[in-house]
Amino acid sequence: MGTGTGDTFQEGQLEIATTDLSAGGSTQILATIVDADNGNAQIVSEEYLVTFSSVCESSGLATFSRDEVSTTGGTATVTYTATGCSGTDTITFNLYDPDDTSTVLSIATGTLEVAPAEIGAISYVSADSSAISISTISNPVLPQLASLVFRVVDRSNNPVANKSVSFSLTNTKGGLSLALDESVTNEDGEVTAVVKSGSAHTVTSVIATTLATDGVTPITTSSQPVSVTTGIADQDSFEIVASVLNPGAYNVSGVAVNVTAFVGDQFQNPVADGTIVNFTAESGLIDSFCTTAGGSCSVIWTSSGYRPGQEDDPDYDALDRVNDQNVVAGTSAFGITTILGYTEGEAGFTDSNNNGQYDVGEVFESFPEAIRDDDILNDDAIDLDTNSNGPVEFFADYNSNDQRDAAPSVYQGTLCSDAAKDAGHCAQLMDVRDTAVISQSAANSIAYELYTRSGDNFTVFDGDLDLNDNNIADDSGSFYLFITDENGAIAESGTTVASGGDGYDVSSDTGEVGNSIGELPASYTGLYSSFGSLYQVSFAPDGTPKSVSLTIESGSGEYTLTITLVPSV
Ligand SMILES: [Ca+2]
Ligand SMILES: [Ca+2]
Ligand SMILES: [Ca+2]
Ligand SMILES: [Ca+2]
Structure with a gap:
């Protein structure tokens, strides 16, 4: 050959x-x-x-x-x-x-x-972490180094090996630095810059520069920003949110609600990915924890077993459950369910001198150990209900001493000046916590009453559209439709109210019941429950007045109630 x-x-x-x-x-x-x-x-x-x-x-x-x-x-x-x-x-x-x-x-x-490659471009490829921990604290999840990869390619977009690339930072606050100022591309044309964390909260980017084939002209690119932060949750950015607040779950087991935790740090940056948020619920099932990505994570709550309101039932009576009161009805608040989410974090302080640290004399928050307050709506002075054996509600025993500890007089956090540490601050963290309250409302169940209203005072309305009782159907006016489920809880999510008139022009604030537990202002008097939905209905003659109709359809779709009002003439 x-x-x-x-x-x-x-x-x-x-x-x-x-x-x-x-x-x-x-x-x-x-x-x-x-x-x-x-x-x-x-x-x-x-x-x-x-x-x-x-x-x-x-x-x-x-x-x-x-x-x-x-x-x-x-x-x-x-x-x-x-x-x-x-x-x-x-x-x-x-x-x-x-x-x-x-x-x-x-x-x-x-x-x-x-021929040697004509250097075409340098581009940012990726970072192993978009956030790194402030160097003076120990965060179990967030790294203190970030590696950022850049790639050098020729004009044909092929990788260029053995090409020198120099690095610089857009910001070096708090001693933020680079492990190396310069490096050489590998056979994939890639080169890695390593950012080392500093002692202050800041954001930086890496500028990567290489020289064109002429050896003179710089070609430059910038990375995505890297945040230097605590990555540890703090109280004022922690929130627990339920996707549905009034699921039709009181009489149906297996109804699911998404519960999401939003978790930020002292600087309102998302906490480190992988931060664990714990959950516990007063009733039903809930995943015990989730791990955050981008500052949030979700668990599923599912209806099951004991429902709030059943605390005196023989099946559960011996458990000494406590629950919220339906004050107006004089009963337990059926279905009102407390969900607690918590994770280790910082209490929060006001950085009056803006040095990124708690200094002695600065204002700070302080928290007792977190509890799941099963009767959270009750205006009682005691949060953690007890019987002779101790607490009957869950508390997160942060320091594992079998007691619920009160709020300390020192700052619970990580960012303290040396003087503040000497004074006992930053000795420990705490559980940041938030509570979501949902109403397990009865599915396909609607109760109602009609009222007239004067200020916050409601009076039962007999439904006679001949308001002045003169036996002539020519009146116009308004009344309220108040709806709940059979237990006096807000009607289940998705329940709708529609109105119509025969010989009446009817206007009302119809539509779906709110995504809400339906707690009404305590100043309201005359209604039959502390929870529910009020719809104002206005009517005026339009032709020969015959009737006003209200149609309520349950959120689960298997129950429809029609109320017809006429003038009794
Ligand atoms: Ca409750
Ligand atoms: Ca300070
Ligand atoms: Ca309580
Ligand atoms: Ca304790």
Whole structure:
């Protein structure tokens, strides 16, 4: 195998169309297969297998249009493309009998030169962490180093290896620094900058610079920002939110509600991904924890078992459950369910001198150990209800001493000046906490009453549209429709009210009941429950007054109630 045939045959030589390639350039390479016993005449009757390889190709810096070719025509051609190869590359063709690829019959080689890559661009690829922990605290989740990867490519978008790249930071507040100011790209054209955390909360970006092929012109890019933060939750950015506040769950088990925790740190930055938030619920099932990503995570609460309001039922009476009161009805508040979410974090302080640390004399918050207050709506002075054995509500025993500890007089956090630490501050963290309260309302269950209203005082309305009792149906006026479920809780989510009139023009604030537990102002008097939904209905004659109708459809869709009001004339 070689170049040419007959007298011009050169054994072992490849014919390369272009031996000086630009970076990323292509060329055809040809070999002929001849019979040395027949005056180096081209062999056109027998089948041979030819394989292709090169030094750059084996490093992924060049490609062939095909790996091998089977030929009976006495020639083998392939197209070579440089994809990052630079300098001399040696190409090799191996010739085989297709029935015996263990023995190389002949080898032909050739060399070509690939021009150095024209540096095309430097780009930001990724960071292993978009946030790093302030260097003076220990956060179990957030790293104190961030690695940022950049890539240098040529004008053909192929990676450029062995290219020097220098780094700088847009911000060095608090001693923020780079592990290395300069590095060299690997075979993928990639180079890594390492940012080392400082002692202050700040945001920085890495500027990566390399030089164009002329060795003079800088080519620059910037990374996405890296935040230097505590990454530890603080109380005033912690929130627990339920997706539905009045699920039709009191009489249906397995109804699911999404419960999401939003968790930020002292600087309102998302806490470190992987922060664990714990949950507990007064009733039903709830996942015990979730781990945050981007400052939030969710769990599922599912209705099951004991429902608030059943605390005096024989099945549960011995458990000493406590629950909120339906003050107006004089009963337990059926279905009102407390969900507690909590995670380790900081109490929060006001950084009056803006040095990023708690200093002695600055105002701070202080919290007792977190509780799940099952009667949270009751206006009682005691949060944690007890019986003779101790608490009957859950509390998160942060320091594991079997007691619920009161709020300390020192700051519960991580960012303290040395003087503040000496004074006993920042000795411990705490559980930041929030509570969501949902109403497990009865599905397909509607109770109602009509009222007239004067200020906050409601009076039962008999529904007679002949308001002045003069036996002439010509009155116009308004009344209130008050709806609840059968337990005096707000009607289940999705319950709708519609109104219409025959001979009356009716306007009302109809629509869905709110996504709410429906707690009404304590100043309201005359209603039959402390929870529920009020709809004002106005009517005026429009033609021959006959009736006003109100249609209530339950959120679960299996119960519809129609109320028809007429003038009794
Ligand atoms: Ca409760
Ligand atoms: Ca301060
Ligand atoms: Ca309580
Ligand atoms: Ca304790």
